[in-house]
Amino acid sequence: MSERNWNLEDVRITGLPGDGVDAFYIADFITQDEEERLLEKITTAPLPTWKHLSHRRLQTHPSPLTNNNTLLASPLPSWLVCPIISPHFDRLALFAGSPHKAPNHVLVNEYIPGQGIMPHEDGAAYYPLVATVSLGGDIVLDLYEKRKDGEETGNNEMEGNNSGGGANSGRLPKYRILQERRSLLVTRNRIYRDYLHGIAERDRDEGLGPDSICNWNLLGDPGPFGDGVNVRETRISLTYRDVLKVAKLGNTMKFLNKR
Ligand SMILES: O=C(O)CCC(=O)C(=O)O
């Protein structure tokens, strides 16, 4: 399909800092059929696959990182590889600069209306690039400037260890990105490192428009948000990353035997 020959140059979020090279948004990144197939895989997973957190639930593929942020080498399930990594990410050469040249880890987050994720950073366990595919519903991701006084906890709440955002309450986002279902959002480098990201715990996103949403010009269809409102539905995100430290199970066993 011709419209799927994306060019990253055309989909930069130019309203963000970092010379525009640090964030990209592609509407209609996957088809409705692809979305349906992914939702089916995710929602029919056996219940123990989900980790229940207070404000969302989470699947981690292929497995959670160890305590020292190491991934035990294991392939991603094929439904997370095809078609998103292969062929779509490959065509965009999205992970060409990352150590393993491909994502090796995917978090699946589910938010029902009213749920969200506190402002946080993803941290140093990963190459600084996150590729997020949204399924099921539209949602606003907020970016916050880090505090200059060094008070920021640097919390990585990715796998659910965050203690909560009391210190963040009342804080206003610096930028807002609207993620439509079936879209791809890529954030990397400066946006990854210098900002916190979060999703407000509400059942409607309000005040949406070209002045408040930095990717407004890249939306597939701004029509539904013409009144400035997005009524949340259950939204599932797939966040693809490259974990820097990977241990082969064989090596881990050797290491354990030596102790
Ligand atoms: O659901 C999202 O888009 C964000 C998830 C997130 O920030 C994370 O898993 O670290």
Ligand SMILES: [Fe+2]
């Ligand atoms: Fe995150």
